[in-house]
Amino acid sequence: MKPSEIKNRMIGSLDAGIDTVGIFEEMEKDGISFDFSNDFDEKVIGRVFNTKNEEIVEVEFIRSMTRVFYRIALTGVAAIVLMLISIFLMEGSLSFNSFLGLGNSYDESTICLLTGN
Amino acid sequence: MIKGSYSEAEEDELVSASIGGDKQAFGVIVARYRKMVARTVKGMLGDSIFAEDVGQEVFIKLFYSLADFRGESKLSTYIQRIAVNLTLNEIKRRKRFFSMFSQKGNNEMHEIEVADHDTEEKREASEIVHKALQKMDPKFRIIITMRMLQGYSTKETAEMLELPLGTVLSRLSRAQEQLKGILEKL
Numbered sequence: 437m438k439p440s441e442i443k444n445r446m447i448g449s450l451d452a453g454i455d456t457v458g459i460f461e462e463m464e465k466d467g468i469s470f471d472f473s474n475d476f477d478e479k480v481i482g483r484v485f486n487t488k489n490e491e492i493v494e495v496e497f498i499r500s501m502t503r504v505f506y507r508i509a510l511t512g513v514a515a516i517v518l519m520l521i522s523i524f525l526m527e528g529s530l531s532f533n534s535f536l537g538l539g540n541s542y543d544e545s546t547i548c549l550l551t552g553n
Numbered sequence: 554m555i556k557g558s559y560s561e562a563e564e565d566e567l568v569s570a571s572i573g574g575d576k577q578a579f580g581v582i583v584a585r586y587r588k589m590v591a592r593t594v595k596g597m598l599g600d601s602i603f604a605e606d607v608g609q610e611v612f613i614k615l616f617y618s619l620a621d622f623r624g625e626s627k628l629s630t631y632i633q634r635i636a637v638n639l640t641l642n643e644i645k646r647r648k649r650f651f652s653m654f655s656q657k658g659n660n661e662m663h664e665i666e667v668a669d670h671d672t673e674e675k676r677e678a679s680e681i682v683h684k685a686l687q688k689m690d691p692k693f694r695i696i697i698t699m700r701m702l703q704g705y706s707t708k709e710t711a712e713m714l715e716l717p718l719g720t721v722l723s724r725l726s727r728a729q730e731q732l733k734g735i736l737e738k739l
Binding site: 441442443446447450460463466468469470471472473476477479480481483484485487 | 574579583584587592605608612613681685701729730736737
């Protein structure tokens with residue numbers, strides 16, 4: 437159908453005030469497209485299910501990261517506890533000086549140690 | 554269920570299979586409703602590559618919201634609502650975008666056309682129809698799309714767009730006048 441015919445038909449139907457519901461359907465029969473491209477379905481399916489896979493990978497990554505984080509945190513806590521025990525055993529207390537390795541030193545001996553006098 | 558036998562399946566069967574991640578079942582939903590979505594989206598956005606993208610977004614959004622579909626309305630109505638909302642959002646987004654760069658508004662965006670028509674004559678005819686629709690005020694265009702392109706009754710159109718029936722009726726008559734005026738000038 438020629439473009440001018442389409443135009444006139446639309447104007448005619450709008451002019452007459454008749455029910456225009458079917459007009460576009462008729463035009464579709466004449467080749468005026470109101471549809472997507474042929475590969476539309478595949479594109480949608482591809483996007484939906486690829487996104488889904490990506491999401492699964494992302495969730496798995498976050499889960500394994502959390503597991504790794506917990507392991508690192510537990511190892512750290514265990515190391516700190518061991519260090520505290522060894523400090524207590526070596527210095528006899530858990531004071532600030534013990535942490536600095538000064539638990540058994542007197543002030544004078546520290547000054548001697550630092551100044552060399 | 555054996556794969557490939559979904560073509561005759563009922564809506565609820567397709568929905569529950571799709572929720573379970575059945576590609577085949579969701580493929581049948583897409584194939585069944587793509588034309589309906591295309592009419593809404595292309596009627597509103599024109600025969601452009603953007604329309605195809607929005608069409609894809611409609612089905613992606615549908616897939617992720619299928620679990621919320623309670624079956625109170627028809628699946629087609631549910632899809633149509635998603636299509637209308639996404640299309641209207643796209644129109645708003647474009648208006649904002651184009652108003653930043655151009656004074657001509659959203660008419661420029663229809664320069665990119667899909668060259669997928671059989672003959673020159675068909676292409677021209679199609680261009681006239683799409684151009685006429687695009688020149689309409691979006692609030693009238695949506696009424697024309699729903700009523701004339703999709704074939705919904707005025708009551709259904711009112712429900713779909715959440716507008717009073719009287720508003721739809723008055724907009725329909727003004728939309729028809731506007732469309733006629735545009736066609737005469739083309």
